[in-house]
Amino acid sequence: MLEPVDKHSGIPAYLQIMDMIKKEIVLGNLKFGDQLPPVRELKKVFGVNVNTIMKSLEKLQMDGIVEAQHGVGYFVKKSKIINPKVVDILEKSVEELKKMDMDLNTTILILEEVWKKGEQS
Amino acid sequence: MLEPVDKHSGIPAYLQIMDMIKKEIVLGNLKFGDQLPPVRELKKVFGVNVNTIMKSLEKLQMDGIVEAQHGVGYFVKKSKIINPKVVDILEKSVEELKKMDMDLNTTILILEEVWKKGEQS
DNA sequence: AATAGTGTACTATAAAAGTATAACACATTT
DNA sequence: AAATGTGTTATACTTTTATAGTACACTATT
Incomplete structure (x- = not known):
């Protein structure tokens, strides 16, 4: 939207x-x-x-x-087709995270950190 | 850091x-x-x-x-203790997403969308 | 050729963000 | 009391972001 x-x-x-x-x-x-x-x-x-x-x-x-x-x-000009699995993975994770009382901003902060940590190794 | x-x-x-x-x-x-x-x-x-x-x-x-x-x-003044499970969930998701050639920015865009979608329902 | 719909460029203005520098105020240690 | 380390405030300046308004340029259709 x-x-x-x-x-x-x-x-x-x-x-x-x-x-x-x-x-x-x-x-x-x-x-x-x-x-x-x-x-x-x-x-x-x-x-x-x-x-x-x-x-x-x-x-x-x-x-x-x-x-x-x-x-x-x-x-x-460029449109990457997203694997529906990606949405699936995220939907499941979000569901669990919300149960644990996480909010979007904090989740993104941790996601960024996890993502970068994985790149160093 | x-x-x-x-x-x-x-x-x-x-x-x-x-x-x-x-x-x-x-x-x-x-x-x-x-x-x-x-x-x-x-x-x-x-x-x-x-x-x-x-x-x-x-x-x-x-x-x-x-x-x-x-x-x-x-x-x-305020420090929310993050459930280690949260990091766990995200680490596993990130691992899978990287295999599917996803990048961080696109992941965040979709994550935001998925998060908000779940709030409407 | 004329027209309508599109992107492009320009000038002027204002508001917000950020820098540089300096001085001031409070708390702790000596 | 003095010195040091801390947060706080103020002024002047520059750059970036955004607005407003206007005019121009290209494309397709009629």
């Missing part, structure tokens, strides 16, 4: 926008070759200025995730 | 600092009653200005996580 940016979160708007678009692609709501809503539409959806939209899209383009076609629109 | 702030990540320095301190507490490297390194030390560690450190600490104090004692130092 593309939602208005949270202006009080402290996270720069353009980063929030990048994340939401990435999420749409990851979740399969936007697939390879799909056209993104026009910038004037995104502007309304996210509740920010065109320039902020442009900054997000330019960064996404630099990351190779979307591609601009002048006068036509933005298109999804 | 307390590391220098990433100044090019786009994430405000004070947020990165808050996250790192929270992480230390969550991981048990900082326990209830422990004194944090002095602000002048934190300034060096994180590579930012004193004012930025102060902003982070004040916010952490407002969140009830640390407490200031003028002339003495900052102390950990």
Whole structure:
């Protein structure tokens, strides 16, 4: 879901926008070759200025995730298909973690740590 | 580990600092009653200005996580003990996810989505 | 050719984040 | 009392982020 940016979160708007678009692609709501809503539409959806939209899209383009076609629109360039097993694994873990009274933020903190620890070894 | 702030990540320095301190507490490297390194030390560690450190600490104090004692130092006020099972669950999930060629950022995006989905139902 | 829909670029302005530097206030130790 | 280590505050400055408004450029359709 593309939602208005949270202006009080402290996270720069353009980063929030990048994340939401990435999420749409990851979740399969936007697939390879799909056209993104026009910038004037995104502007309304996210509740920010065109320039902020442009900054997000330019960064996404630099990351190779979307591609601009002048006068036509933005298109999804890279879309990694997520193995349904991934969602399955996470759903099961989340279920258990919630039972243990964990919250999302703390979970992410630990997840990051566990992930990095595994890379060193 | 307390590391220098990433100044090019786009994430405000004070947020990165808050996250790192929270992480230390969550991981048990900082326990209830422990004194944090002095602000002048934190300034060096994180590579930012004193004012930025102060902003982070004040916010952490407002969140009830640390407490200031003028002339003495900052102390950990709240430390949630993490069930070792939590780390266990995450370690196993991470192991599987890495085998499926997942990266950390994408994993977090999906985790957030799965977490929120479970709250609606 | 004209039009409508799209991305792009520019200027000006403001607000927020961060730096650098210095001084002040409180607590503990000597 | 003095010195040291701690948190606290203030000022001035720079950079980044975001807004507002306007105009321009490219593409497709009619």
